[in-house]
Amino acid sequence: MSMPVLAAEKVSVERSGMTLLNEVSLSVSSGDRLLVRGPSGAGKTTLFTMLGLLDEPEEGRVLVAGADATGLSERERARLRRETLGFVFQDFQLVPDLTARENALLPQTHGSDRDEAWVEKLLSTLGVADRQDHYPATLSGGEKQRVAIARALANRPDVILADEPTGQLDPETTEQVASLLLDVQESTGTALVTISHDPALDSYFVETKTLRDGRIME
Numbered sequence: 184m185s186m187p188v189l190a191a192e193k194v195s196v197e198r199s200g201m202t203l204l205n206e207v208s209l210s211v212s213s214g215d216r217l218l219v220r221g222p223s224g225a226g227k228t229t230l231f232t233m234l235g236l237l238d239e240p241e242e243g244r245v246l247v248a249g250a251d252a253t254g255l256s257e258r259e260r261a262r263l264r265r266e267t268l269g270f271v272f273q274d275f276q277l278v279p280d281l282t283a284r285e286n287a288l289l290p291q292t293h294g295s296d297r298d299e300a301w302v303e304k305l306l307s308t309l310g311v312a313d314r315q316d317h318y319p320a321t322l323s324g325g326e327k328q329r330v331a332i333a334r335a336l337a338n339r340p341d342v343i344l345a346d347e348p349t350g351q352l353d354p355e356t357t358e359q360v361a362s363l364l365l366d367v368q369e370s371t372g373t374a375l376v377t378i379s380h381d382p383a384l385d386s387y388f389v390e391t392k393t394l395r396d397g398r399i400m401e
């Protein structure tokens with residue numbers, strides 16, 4: 184088996200004296216897709232935050248391409264995040280005063296090697312090329328999420344992390360967005376970790392894990 188591009192090893196998180204995650208372990212390698220399911224309050228967002236290097240666990244480690252990300256400075260974590268991870272959120276989180284295209288190009292702002300052709304290809308694959316000069320307010324929910332997926336892939340990340348990516352979409356749009364997300368994931372060989380309670384996503388994933396009360400159920 185190839186080395187995991189992202190792994191949690193016995194990650195435990197405590198906040199205000201409550202255990203939010205209890206020795207959670209999981210890993211994904213290039214091209215893998217993993218769905219983490221769980222009811223409300225199970226700890227899904229907390230897990231997303233840890234895997235996304237947005238916060239640090241009290242115990243355990245998060246490894247990116249085999250390197251321990253715990254104990255890094257905020258600055259080093261930000262760099263690792265930018266270079267290796269792509270994020271998709273339930274509420275899209277597009278910048279309102281940037282066009283679709285400018286939003287998708289955002290992750291490339293820091294890099295020296297801008298690759299606008301790649302982002303244009305992504306927008307086209309995701310079926311929003313003709314909307315690229317529009318502002319988020321004039322896009323449908325499905326279009327916004329497709330732009331957000333292009334943005335997540337703009338830096339050719341090793342892993343896409345998606346937190347309830349279809350949570351604000353109707354059933355038909357959920358199906359379109361889920362298939363497009365998985366198509367681009369497959370064609371780019373990126374690993375994908377999706378965190379969701381939406382049963383509509385189950386059929387797209389072979390590997391699923393269930394989180395309950397902060398633990399992965401066996």
Ligand SMILES: Nc1ncnc2c1ncn2[C@@H]1O[C@H](COP(=O)(O)OP(=O)(O)OP(=O)(O)O)[C@@H](O)[C@H]1O
Pocket residue numbers: 198199201203221222223224225226227228229230380
């Ligand atoms: N900083 C905190 N201090 C104390 N408790 C917290 C904190 N953050 C989250 N929690 C609690 O931890 C539990 C897990 O929260 P989390 O947001 O990870 O769950 P979730 O599975 O994403 O839920 P949902 O699907 O409703 O968003 C919840 O009971 C929540 O109220």
